[in-house]
Amino acid sequence: MRVGMSLFARLLVWFFTTVVAIGLVLFALFKLQFLLPAESPFRMDTGPRLIAVGQQISSELSRTPKREWDAVLERFSDEYEVMFILLSNSGRRLAGPETPVPQAVIDRVTRPVGSQGIQTSTSPQPVPSPSPQPAPHSRPPPSVLSAKTAIFSVHTDEPSRYWAGIRMPIYGNGIDTPRPATLLGVSDSMTGHGLFINILPFVVVILVILVLSSLLWLPLARSITRPIAGMMRATEKIAGGRFDVRVEANRADEIGRLGAAINEMSARLDAHVTGQKRFLGDVAHELASPLARIRLGLGILEDGIEDKERERVRDVQEEVQRMSELVDEILNFSRADLAPRKATIQTVDLAPLIQKVVDRERKEHEDIRVSMEDGLRPFANPEMLARALSNLIRNAIRYAGDAGPILVEARRDGDRAVIEVLDSGPGVDEEVIPRLFEPFYRPEASRNRDTGGVGLGLAIVKTCVLACRGAVTARNRTDGGFAVAITLDTI
Secondary structure (H helix, E strand, O other), X not given: OOOOOOHHHHHHHHHHHHHHHHHHHHHHHHHHHOOOOOOOOOOOOOHHHHHHHHHHHHHHHHOOOHHHHHHHHHHHHHHHOOEEEEEEOOOOEEEOOOOOOXXXXXXXXXXXXXXXXXXXXXXXXXXXXXXXXXXXXXXXXOOOOOOOEEEEEEEEOOOOEEEEEEEEEEOOOOOOOOEEEEEEEEEOOOOOOOOOOOXXXXXXXXXXXXXXXXXXXXXXXXXXXXXXXXXXXXXXXXXXXXXXXXXXXXXXXXXHXXXXXXXXXXXXXXXXXXXXXXXHHHHHXXXXXXXXXXXXXXXXXXXXXXXXXXXXXXXXXXXXXXXXXXXXXXXXXXXXXXXXXXXXOEEOOHXXXXXXHHHHHOOOOOOEEEEEOOOOOEEEOHHHHHHHHHHHHHHHHHHXXXXXXXXXXXXXXXXXXXXXXXXXXXXXXXXXXXHOOOOOOOOOOOOOOOOOOOOOHHHHHHHHHHHOOOEEEEEEOOOOOXXXXXXXXXX
């Protein structure tokens, strides 16, 4: 006996495997942050990047005359695609474009460091080794931002802009004491083109999670959906009357057991229906001989009785004739249903086959019209297809022959061949159409006929078409009448 995990247990194991794998990836990315330099685009913490840019600007301004500060900020603005403005901590503009600064931003600039809303970056910054003290009246060394530098961010509307501020010292020429100032970065993008918020690491994490989840879950999903789709197709065929279908059942979980149950159900239905049809055929065959003898005896009796009794004998003969027709129909149905197991499928030249069937059936109805496309060669069993077409034409003649011509059309529809038999009769009720192909089914008011068969004609058609690996459908015509279509694979 094969032992395997249940489907629920397999899904549970796959879920925890995915969680552990994603956790390991996130842990690896977290550890990687400590190995990357502050200016790396793969760092999640954007504080070090903003501080690094502020340090460059502070050093550049400290070595540059004040009249050239605007040019320095403009150059950095072009480089980082963020507009830079330098303000004193009292809110006075020191350098940068003459862009109006909203009051909300001014309030943040003038707020003391450490107050609510001012964040402090604690990311370690490289600090250069101490340098000798400058001589009096010499230029001070390039400024270096503290390892704990205050930064803040503000969003303003009308227009929508994002502001990032960083405290920085500015040295003047020949002045040892730095001047406190605030560098503002302004952008219409929330990320500040990667300077305010660095989304690249998050994109990398999301992509890694998606790829990892796909690698883990797609095989499992396919292993579940693929057999279920096969079972769905198999059950549709079983519902359509084909019991020879089988599905893969080589799994030890619930899907495997379901496949085995479908195979067992199909086999039992096949055996039951086949046995029933065989029994029906045997009974009909056994009835054929006594009915023939009864008909013979009635014929002899008719010749030896008086005229006034012959009418009664003829009534009996009519009933025996109906019984004989019923037995013949049952025999044809049982043979058609059992024959598909031995039917050979081959390419059929459709035009001569249809013409032969039509010529044979024209003895009963002269007005049968044919319309065919050239070169149609579907896959079918010639004998079964001819029997199905004959039954359809006879059915149309019997129930709608007086209403107008019978049309037989053959056309190509993509990679399929469609053969349709159409009449001009009154049609049938829409709700009974799905049951027309059931054996012995007869609608109460079927196509205005006074007398009819036993409800096996369309059942024989369906059996023959299924033997050809095709499909048969029925519909009422929009302009009046009834149509039955046979669809077959074609080359």
